[in-house]
Amino acid sequence: MTTHTTGTREEWLAARLELLDAEKELTRRNDTLAQQRQALPWVRIDKSYRFETDQGGASLADLFGGRSQLIVYHFMFGPDYKAGCPSCSSIADSFNGIVTHLQHHDVAFWTMSRAPLEKLQAYKKRMGWTFPWASSSSGDFNFDFNVSFTEQQQRDGEIEYNYQRGGHAMDAAPVPEPVVQFADTCGTDPSTYARDRPGISTFVMEEGVIYHTYSTYARGVDGIWGMYQWLDRAPKGRNETGVWWRRHDEYGNG
Known part of the structure; x- marks a missing residue:
């Protein structure tokens, strides 16, 4: 009953x-x-950034691909990870289908991580993804847009993420169990895992000048997390008692 x-x-x-x-x-x-x-307000970007892509080296301007707008998803895949973050992976499962639509509406879309390109390519092949993914391993892009942090910042408690210092689960002590679990699935330790974070940043180009227009982090990314939009409409909602999701190739046959 x-x-x-x-x-x-x-x-x-x-x-x-x-x-x-x-x-x-x-x-x-x-x-x-x-x-x-x-x-x-738009913030002009005068700094030069370089990325590695499947097509070779690229500048930030190159990522626009002739379009006037650019959306970047900051995917948690640090240089020492063995695999991408499970949460980012579940979010990215919805990316393949949106790229063409965005491109035909004057918006370029890229996923960005600090891991070397060869790691990203191998993981992308494993996951069956086709969306564009660039490595920012050679520069400051992730650090400048507050999704990657140094060991020194960690030790000194100076990580500012989601527009505040401290307060995020990844910075808590003791380390929350989900962070331990996710770090383990990425083949790394919690401290290393927590030096990269998820987020979205957007840019616009006008008359050859690039501007940063918006960034969001943490729960600000929920809106593009496809499975949650469906679960919020299911009879029992999110119905969560802990970390339940996996990379899509790690579920059983049930």
Whole structure:
């Protein structure tokens, strides 16, 4: 016998219409937030960045591929990892299908990590992904956009992530069990694992000048985490008691 509230179709419809009003309000609020993002001041980038791609060395301008906008997903795959972060991997499972649509709407899309290109290529092949993925291992890009940190910053407690110092689970002591688990699945220790973080950064190019327009981190990435958007609409919601997801080739046959 279910313990959840049950009712008639008429009672369900009344409750659903009340929820619909709340959903519409959230949609309008999301529209307002999108406008606030787009209204942020642009910050000119004069620093030169170099990346390694499947097509060879590339500058930040090259990543635009002739388009005026660029979205970068900062994927947790540090140079000492043996495999990409499981959370980032589950997020990236939705990337293959969006690239073409973005490209045909004047938006270039790249995933970016500090691991050497050959590691990214091997992992990409394992996962069956086709989206563009660049290595930023040779420069400061990840550090400048606050998704990678040094051992010294860790030791000194000077990591600033998601626009604040401290407060993130990866910086907690003792180390939370999920961080230990994820580090282990990446073939590294928690400290090394925590020196890279997830995020999204966006850029625009006008008259040959590149500007940084927006970055988001931590829970700010939830909106593109495809499985959660579906689970939030499932009867039992996220229904989580701990870390349950895996890389898509690590689930059993169930």
